[in-house]
Amino acid sequence: DAKTTQPPSMDCAEGRAANLPCNHSTISGNEYVYWYRQIHSQGPQYIIHGLKNNETNEMASLIITEDRKSSTLILPHATLRDTAVYYCIVLYQGGSEKLVFGKGTKLTVNP
Amino acid sequence: SAVISQKPSRDICQRGTSLTIQCQVDSQVTMMFWYRQQPGQSLTLIATANQGSEATYESGFVIDKFPISRPNLTFSTLTVSNMSPEDSSIYLCSVEGANTEAFFGQGTRLTVV
Numbered sequence: 001d002a003k004t005t006q007p008p009s010m011d012c013a014e015g016r017a018a019n020l021p022c023n024h025s026t027i028s029g030n031e032y033v034y035w036y037r038q039i040h041s042q043g044p045q046y047i048i049h050g051l052k053n054n055e056t057n058e059m060a061s062l063i064i065t066e067d068r069k070s071s072t073l074i075l076p077h078a079t080l081r082d083t084a085v086y087y088c089i090v091l092y093q094g095g096s097e098k099l100v101f102g103k104g105t106k107l108t109v110n111p
Numbered sequence: 112s113a114v115i116s117q118k119p120s121r122d123i124c125q126r127g128t129s130l131t132i133q134c135q136v137d138s139q140v141t142m143m144f145w146y147r148q149q150p151g152q153s154l155t156l157i158a159t160a161n162q163g164s165e166a167t168y169e170s171g172f173v174i175d176k177f178p179i180s181r182p183n184l185t186f187s188t189l190t191v192s193n194m195s196p197e198d199s200s201i202y203l204c205s206v207e208g209a210n211t212e213a214f215f216g217q218g219t220r221l222t223v224v
Contacts, residue, residue, distance in 0.1 A: 034212070043115075043203050043215030044154065087153070091211075098144065099205075099213055101154040 002102030003027065004088045009106040012082075018075040020105050022088030025069045031092050033064060035073045037084040038104075044087065047073065078109045113138055113206050117216035124194055124223050131190045132219045134204030139184035144205040145177070148218070154203065160187045194223045 005023040012018040024033065034049040048055055048062045050071075055062045061074040075082055087104040114137040124130050134143060145157040157177055158168045166179040180188045191198050204216040 032211075036213070041218075041220075043205075043217050044213070046208075046212040046214065049212065098156055098159065099154075100156070103153050 002100050003031075003090045004102050006086070006088055006102065006105045008103065009108070011108050011110060012075075012078045014080060014109055014111050015077055018078040018082065018107055018109070020073040020075075020086050020088075020107060021070065022073070023070045024088070024090050027068050027090050028092070031090045033062065033068075033071050034089045034091055034099075035060070035062065036087045036089065036101075037082075038087070039081075039084040044101075047086075078107075080109050080111065083107060083109045113140065113208055113214040115204055115206060115214055115216035117204055117219050119219055120217065121220040122222070124221065126195050126223055128194055129190055129192045130194065130221060131188050132202055132204075134187045134189070134216055136185045136206050140206040141184070142207060143181065143187045144213075145179065145187075145189045146203040146205060146215075148201040148203060150199070157189070157202075191221065194221075196223045199223045 032049050032051050035047040036044040038044045047059050048057055050062045050064055064071045085104040085106050087101050089099055116135045118133045143160045146154045147157050148154045156169050157172045158166045160166045160179050160181040162181045162184050176192055178190045199222050201218040201220050203218045205213050208214055
């Protein structure tokens with residue numbers, strides 16, 4: 001079973017920041033938080049991951065709370081092409097643990 | 112990053128037949144993963160394929176139904192055997208990148224009639 005909880009859907013205006021929340025209250029100390037997205041009719045795409053520090057790359061920022069029980073993925077300037085299902089996954093690095101996808105959040109960016 | 116090519120991209124098959132899906136990666140990888148995505152659902156892992164050993168199947172998936180080959184470090188196949196309409200899904204191949212992120216193919220959209 002997925003170890004995360006996400007809202008089923010969100011809307012965002014084009015050009016505004018999209019903030020996607022994720023709860024992972026049972027995360028253990030050596031588990032990372034990963035984010036992927038799946039644009040319609042495509043395979044999932046890796047976005048970002050982190051352990052406890054906030055992370056930023058060319059696609060997004062990841063904010064992890066100090067207790068690590070929740071996180072937020074931020075798309076700073078959402079475009080119509082960011083419309084997708086976003087998956088938050090917790091995963092232990094270094095072992096044979098596999099990605100377990102929950103239902104994710106369907107983000108719709110509106111013009 | 113890894114580039115993954117899947118063939119075919121889509122197919123419509125008769126019930127009772129089998130379809131073999133190919134997954135080619137542009138670099139050598141230890142593990143390859145096969146997922147199923149049923150209509151309107153999230154991804155479910157079918158099995159993990161290591162080169163030179165039997166695939167490891169997840170609960171609810173068996174080798175007789177989904178035989179997997181892994182002849183080398185850049186290629187794998189998944190066969191969907193004795194298909195029924197319930198097998199209509201998108202099947203995806205995935206590999207792990209150098210920084211532990213996963214890369215996915217574009218998927219094979221299978222419709223069984």
